[in-house]
Amino acid sequence: xxxxxxxxxxxxxxxxxxxxxxxxxxxxxxxxxxxxxxxxxxxxxxxxxxxxxxxxxxxxxxxxxxxxxxxxxxxxxxxxxxxxxxxxxxxxxxxxxxxxxxxxxxxxxxxxxxxxxxxxxxxxxxxxxxxxxxxxxxxxxxxxxxxxxxxxxxxxxxxxxxxxxxxxxxxxxxxxxxxxxxxxxxxxx
Amino acid sequence: xxxxxxxxxxxxxxxxxxxxxxxxxxxxxxxxxxxxxxxxxxxxxxxxxxxxxxxxxxxxxxxxxxxxxxxxxxxxxxxxxxxxxxxxxxxxxxxxxxxxxxxxxxxxxxxxxxxxxxxxxxxxxxxxxxxxxxxxxxxxxxxxxxxxxxxxxxxxxxxxxxxxxxxxxxxxxxxxxxxxxxxxxxxxx
DNA sequence: AAAGAACTTAATACCTGGTACTAATAGCAG
DNA sequence: CTGCTATTAGTACCAGGTATTAAGTTCTTT
Numbered sequence: 352x353x354x355x356x357x358x359x360x361x362x363x364x365x366x367x368x369x370x371x372x373x374x375x376x377x378x379x380x381x382x383x384x385x386x387x388x389x390x391x392x393x394x395x396x397x398x399x400x401x402x403x404x405x406x407x408x409x410x411x412x413x414x415x416x417x418x419x420x421x422x423x424x425x426x427x428x429x430x431x432x433x434x435x436x437x438x439x440x441x442x443x444x445x446x447x448x449x450x451x452x453x454x455x456x457x458x459x460x461x462x463x464x465x466x467x468x469x470x471x472x473x474x475x476x477x478x479x480x481x482x483x484x485x486x487x488x489x490x491x492x493x494x495x496x497x498x499x500x501x502x503x504x505x506x507x508x509x510x511x512x513x514x515x516x517x518x519x520x521x522x523x524x525x526x527x528x529x530x531x532x533x534x535x536x537x538x539x540x
Numbered sequence: 541x542x543x544x545x546x547x548x549x550x551x552x553x554x555x556x557x558x559x560x561x562x563x564x565x566x567x568x569x570x571x572x573x574x575x576x577x578x579x580x581x582x583x584x585x586x587x588x589x590x591x592x593x594x595x596x597x598x599x600x601x602x603x604x605x606x607x608x609x610x611x612x613x614x615x616x617x618x619x620x621x622x623x624x625x626x627x628x629x630x631x632x633x634x635x636x637x638x639x640x641x642x643x644x645x646x647x648x649x650x651x652x653x654x655x656x657x658x659x660x661x662x663x664x665x666x667x668x669x670x671x672x673x674x675x676x677x678x679x680x681x682x683x684x685x686x687x688x689x690x691x692x693x694x695x696x697x698x699x700x701x702x703x704x705x706x707x708x709x710x711x712x713x714x715x716x717x718x719x720x721x722x723x724x725x726x727x728x729x
Numbered sequence: 730a731a732a733g734a735a736c737t738t739a740a741t742a743c744c745t746g747g748t749a750c751t752a753a754t755a756g757c758a759g
Numbered sequence: 760c761t762g763c764t765a766t767t768a769g770t771a772c773c774a775g776g777t778a779t780t781a782a783g784t785t786c787t788t789t
Contacts, residue, residue: 356736372595374775385738390777400776402591402745406561409598425647457668458614458654462647469646479646483672545765563746574767579748589747591774 359384360392371404425462426498433473434511436501439463448492455490460525464515467500471513474533480510484527494519509533542572549581560593614651615687622662623700625690628652637681644679649714653704656689660702663722669699673716683708698722 354362359382366381367373375393379386398404426441441447447459461484469477490496496517503512510530517525543551548571555570556562564582568575582589588596615630630636636648650673658666679685685706692701699719706714 372598376775387739388737391737402594402775405591405598406594409561409594452665454667456655457658457671458647458651461650461654461671465647465650466645476641478643478678479675481674482646482650485670486668489667565746576767576769577765580766591746 354382356392360396363389363392364396364398367398367404371408372401374401425459425466426496428467428470431470433471434502434505435471436499437467437471438500439467439498441496441498443490443492443494443496445492453492455492455494455496457486460486460490460496460517461527463496463498464500464517464525464527465529467498468513468515468527468529468531471500471502472511472531472533477531477533479529480532481530482527484525486525488519488522488524490519490524496524498525503528545581548573549585552578552581553585553587556587556593560597561590563590614648614655615685617656617659620659622660623691623694624660625688626656626660627689628656628687630685630687632679632681632683632685634681642681644681644683644685646675649675649679649685649706650716652685652687653689653706653714653716654718656687657702657704657716657718657720660689660691661700661720661722665721665723667721668718669721670719671716673714675714677708677711677713679708679713685713687714692717 363378363382366378375386375389378389382389392398393400399407426439428437428439430436430438441459441463443455443459448455461482464484465479465482469479496519498515498517500513500515503514505511510532513529513531515525515527515529516523542548552567552571555567564575564578567578571578581587587593615628617626617628619625619627630648630652632644632648637644650671653673654668654671658668685708687704687706689702689704692703694700699721702718702720704714704716704718705712
């Protein structure tokens with residue numbers, strides 16, 4: 352045996368997971384076994400054929416596209432009252448933190464708050480024009496950040512002031528005052 | 541003729557666009573023409589077969605997943621004098637903009653500026669504690685943003701004020717004043 | 730070493746959703 | 760009726776499989 356069956360199946364699973372587009376014949380070359388063996392392995396592991404896998408990836412994508420407004424928020428929106436308030440939750444994972452010290456990067460917290468503030472606005476176009484933010488405590492890998500946004504002032508000129516406070520448990524870790532521009536196409540980012 | 545050819549092809553295009561998973565035989569039923577007609581239409585319109593369409597949707601998805609991991613420094617650092625100044629360049633791509641209007645998301649510009657400000661600091665630990673930012677012009681898909689950071693003040697207490705201005709060509713699109721904490725582990729994110 | 734189980738490979742028929750090509754037919758204008 | 764476009768039909772072939780049966784090949788266990 353080139354490599355024991357169990358090991359091969361473990362690797363197979365991994366390989367397919369990280370490249371769902373790979374075909375049986377490519378796999379059979381990679382593992383130096385016959386194509387039939389690959390197929391038996393897939394059956395045992397209940398891994399569908401390449402076309403089904405691709406279709407699955409694609410349909411996940413379509414789901415996301417459908418819930419456009421939602422998917423553009425960083426974190427999971429768990430409550431939304433347009434032009435009033437909104438709440439989102441974001442779990443700190445590896446890609447959100449500095450690898451050296453496992454502390455969350457500032458722009459991740461900003462992104463959660465900013466996109467929540469933008470999503471809160473009940474209009475076609477909503478863009479941040481100004482923000483003042485304070486990071487009041489470090490956030491670590493694994494912690495769950497709950498961001499709460501509320502509209503503070505709806506101005507005449509098409510600007511809205513939104514205030515966002517983010518918490519880990521009871522502790523406030525971030526707060527920001529955003530000015531969001533809405534509607535026209537003329538102004539800011 | 542059930543419906544003129546041109547009209548049918550227009551509808552076909554639309555139909556496939558909004559549901560790339562639809563097969564030729566389903567289309568042929570929907571338009572009450574033979575499957576060959578559908579295939580001729582697809583050829584004339586240069587629309588690939590269903591599996592290719594699905595594959596395309598799926599691979600777009602994979603791209604997004606990769607780029608969503610907003611990990612290390614955002615943008616390419618092209619100049620760095622520690623504790624003095626730094627410059628980075630970021631080209632606006634699909635994943636950086638709102639799909640609706642192709643305008644850059646605020647947190648992308650913030651992330652570029654913030655990570656540049658943090659990278660500028662010559663210390664083990666550097667975290668943003670405060671920021672005041674202004675988005676002064678929309679940035680669009682395809683534009684190149686050059687962020688310039690400079691240290692404004694090195695304070696005694698371990699804080700550093702960094703100012704970042706980002707440009708598209710001559711135009712300032714973003715500016716921010718950051719306060720960066722350095723060294724110890726006690727304070728902010 | 731021989732038997733048996735587990736694993737691997739081979740071979741073949743069949744499926745879907747096509748491509749590529751040729752040919753026949755329908756419908757209408759001049 | 761001729762000619763032209765649009766449509767339909769039919770056939771051969773392809774990729775990337777499923778499903779099944781059968782034939783090796785190891786490995787183990789007695």
